[in-house]
Amino acid sequence: MDMVQNTEKVEVVSGNKSAAYGAYVCSPDVIGIYPITPQTSVVEDLTQFIADGRLDAEIVEAEGEISAMASVIGASAGGARTFSSTSSMGLFFMFDSYIMAPLYRLPIVMVNSNRELLPPNTVACSHQDIMEVIETGWIHIHVENCQEILDAIIMAYRIAEDPEILLPVDVCYDGFYLSYLREPVNIPSIEAVNNFLPTQDRPTLGGPNNVFSCIYCGADQEMAELRYRQQDAMEKSKEKLEQVEQEFAQHFGRSYGGQLEEYRMEDAEIALFCMGSHAGTARVVVDQKREQGIKVGLVKLRMFRPFPQERVLTALKNVKALGVIDRSVAFGWKGGHLYRELRSALYGHGLEIPMADYIAGLGGHDITIPLIERVVDETKGIAEGKQYQEITWLALE
């Protein structure tokens, strides 16, 4: 891989180490983390950085995920730049404190390695864990490869700490497919990151210019106002991501499309819609199908929360049919989460595109080229007016 702008070195690292590097170059003051399964090796890499004297951060090795998050909430309220990491059951055990961070408007950045939830007893890959916490007020960014993990973390701090936003960001990467996959990753220098990510003044405990208080709020009027402002900041974060990406590209020479990436969508008649590591596989299928003369494109969603409705409407406006790949099940609603979101985003907003949902990749099941080829073939059939099944469980086949 060529060395690009502001890269200090290129190293072949796992997704977890890339996440640790992502945190490292942003110089967090406090890292609160539960060090045991379902934690990933992120924690080992971070403690190694500290032991080697490369990272000057306090690390709180908590006795459970709930207190890991509580410790970063306390530190962030006190003005520290904070980082955390978890997955699966750890995320659920963190839940009580996880939901407090957005309400307190704290710019915490963490990573989640997307995995199954128990029971049954597995922590293999899927999006099921993170989908259970989509409506908590955290910004959720999903990535496709190891480089994107590191870059998304740097951008996450910029968005989180922006005075107009002040919300926590969870950078989500697929367990095993990315967490333990090794790829060459450009690691930027700390100086370059410092230039891109200056420290912002914000309300903190004991801060000189402003009072910070996280208080019990009983009156419904006040509650509504807090919620309204939170929602407003979430809306603003969509545009913020676009701006931050542009600046990131100027500093580091890489960009990912902001809220979503459109791949070969210019003249696409049908499209695939997915999120996470299998977007890489989908890209290969799109190329192959294009060679066979099928006008197919790919929309890779990056920002799941807030949901980028405007960008989705624009990206899909000329498409005749859509094949959605979901790596999670929205229990009680026939399909998966992406499908559900897309229907709300498109239908009733002038874009009633026929679409089919494919539930795939549960419990670490591979989402292979043949599976995605099938999605493209059937989506082509839908565009041609053929009968189709709304929800298909590829995971069962």
Add this chain to the structure above:
Amino acid sequence: MAIDQYLRKRFFPHIWCAGCGHGIVLNNMLRAVDQLQINQNEMVMVSGIGCSSRISGYVDFHSLHTLHGRALAFATGVKMSQPNLTVICPMGDGDALAIGGNHFIHACRRNMDLTAIVMNNRIYGMTGGQFSPLSGTGITATTSPQKTIDREFDIISLSLASGATFVARTTAYHYKEITNYIKEALQHPGFSVVEILSQCPTHFGRRNKQGDATEMLQRYRQNTTSIGSEAKQKNPELIERGIFRQETAPEYCAEYAELINRAQQS
């Protein structure tokens, strides 16, 4: 009935390492159930997560394999809804006393008729050998390469102080005691704690240079003694085995039924 009648053979081979003490506990726990002639359909096993907690998958009882640390909380619900069933909870030391510590002390206090088995290997086996609140000081674990400085809980004192009405301890070496104490515990009408020192050669043994499983079992023979023995007087370092408390007190489900009665009368 032969012991293997109580096993769900389709889940074998089991996940335990060769020499793990948890298998000895399983074997002798089943002997206790067998000797008491408890109907399999009236036994409920509730466990959390860990190597020890895997036991619930291997036995042909009603079973709930729940969340790490929460076995007693789930079991409380089971017993409240079906007080006639016999409920047993095998737990690891981390499961019972780190993440599940709060449930543990409150279960002792409440005195509901449940049997808690703590399989104490002084380490987190399943997740790769991190130290637990039972490791004690001077122990090498993956999370303590320079040895632990944390002091350990004494499960017996903790259970006694928290109000458990049956409290016993033995080791994987003393397998007959396992059967006997579990039998007593299952028959005891209140909350019972049976601590069983159970070797983890893979993580605890290897990292702390305690040799293989046989050596670890020998160690249990050498460094434990019966309660109040002469050996203990000579060498206070020895760990005592035996029944530390066996007394009756109002049982929670019975009290609850009584409460309902009172409320309905008034």
